[in-house]
Amino acid sequence: MPRFLQQVQAVIDRLTMALNVLGTLLILALMVLINSDVIGRGVFLSPVSGVPELVSMSIVAIVFLQVGQAFRMGRFTRTDALINVLEKRAPRIRAGLELVYSAAGFFIIGALLNASYPLFIKAWDRNTFVGTVGDFIAPIWPVKLVILIGCAALILQLAMSAIRSAIEMVSGRKVVLPDSAGGHDAV
DSSP states (O other), X not given: OOHHHHHHHHHHHHHHHHHHHHHHHXXXXXXXXXXXXXXXXXXXXXOOTTHHHHHHHHHHHHHHHHHHHHHHTTXXXXXXXXXXXXXXXXXXXXXXXXXXXXXXXXXXXXXXXXXXXXXXXXXXXXXXXXXXXXXXXXXXXXXXXXXXXXXXXXHHHHHHHHHHHHHXXXXXXXXXXXXXXXXXXXX
């Protein structure tokens, strides 16, 4: 794989790793919030306001913060039985299937990004919120923004995967990228 593409992949990998870390920190914050609510209810007879709203919005944010890294690490749900057989017997056909998979994902997530952008603008312009006025309210635009960012990160990973697959299809050899930890990660 050309050096330039390796550098682009490294930048995209750092971005998706950073988003993944943010998603993990959000999970930890959510755990603290839920435990505080449970303790508040049980011990002080006073729940934390807005926990159900924050949990529902956070779950969506966590998914989109971590989706790019999940794809990068090969943790998307799919059946690899055929791909594994083709790995040794017909590497170019395997690469072609991977190219179709990545391209299809690219266009599907692109459509999701395109459909989500107007929803973000609407939430931003109207200052839409969840909760009850006087008790707890939270704007929904941050979650809509996270959806856009997560889709963009996944599109970048899918584009790089398609490029790698195209190179593998032409060359007939597996592309091995240097791993950020100093090892090598076959992608």
